[in-house]
Amino acid sequence: MKQPALPAEGGCRCGGVRFRVTKAPLMTMACHCTGCQKMTASAYSASVAIPADGFEVIKGEPVIGGMKQADLPHFFCPDCMSWMFTRPKALDFMANVRATLFDDTSWYAPFVETCVSEKLDWAETGAPHGFSQFPTMENMTRLIDAYADWAAAR
Template sequence: MSTLELPSEGGCRCGQVRLKINAKPILTMACHCTGCQRMTGGPYSLSAAIPSQGFEVTQGEPVIGGLHGDVIHHYFCPHCMSWLFTKLDGVDWFVNVRATMLDDTGWFTPFMETWTSEKLPWVTTPAKHSYAALPAMEEYEGLTKEYMAQG
C-alpha cells in the first residue's frame, strides 16, 4: 500500500471534471447505506473527508444529482454522471470526496464503516470502527484524532 502524495488529483470517468486535494483526509470511510449502494452500483461507497480548504474543482462544472432538495448534496459530472464528492449544508469544514475518483487510490483504506445495518450480508471491509448507522456526534472528534495519529 502506498502513502497519499499531496497534491493528489482525480476526476470523473470521462475526464470532463477534474479535482485536486491539497490536504490529508481527516477520516476515510465505507458507507453501506442503500442510497450509496444505488448510486455506486456496488455494495458501498468509499470516501475521504477532506478539509474544505484542501479541496478544489480544477476543471468542469459538477452538477447536483442523487437526492435533490435535501441537506446532502451529491456532485456528479454532467456528462458521464460519475459521483465525485458530497457536501452537507451547514457543515462547511469538509468535503466527502469519493476516494475512487482520485488518480492514485493505493493509499486508501476505510478507517470506519457506516450503515452496516443495511450492508449486503457477504460484505466485509478492513475498517477499524463499525456503526449500524452513524457514529454519535461526540464520537467524531476522537475518531478523527485516532485516524490522523495513524499517519
C-alpha cells in the same frame, strides 16, 4: 497505510470534471446505506473526508444529483454522471470525495464503516471501526483524531 502524496488529483470517468486535494484526509470511510449502494451500484461507497479548504474543482462544473437534498448535496459530472463528492451541510468543514476517483488509490483503506445495519451480508471492508448508522458529531471528532494516529502509524 500511507497518506496520499499532496497535492493529489482525481476526476470523473470521462475526465470532464477534475479535482485537487491539498490537505491530508480527515478520515477514510465506507458507507453501507442503501442510498450509497444504489448511487454506486455497488455494496458501499468508498470515500475520503477532506478539509473543505483543501479541496477544489479544477476543471469542469459538477452538478447536483442523487436525491438532491439541500442539506446533503451530491455532486456529479454532468456528462458521464460519475458521483464525485458530497458536501454535507452539517459537516461544512469537509468535502466527502469518492475514493476511487483519485488518480492514485494505492494509499486508500477505509478506517470507518457507516450504516453497517444496512450492509449486504457478503460486503467486507476491513475497517477497524463500524457504526450501525452514521456516527454522532461527538464520535466524528474522536474518529478524526484516531484516524490521524492510525494513518501516521502505517
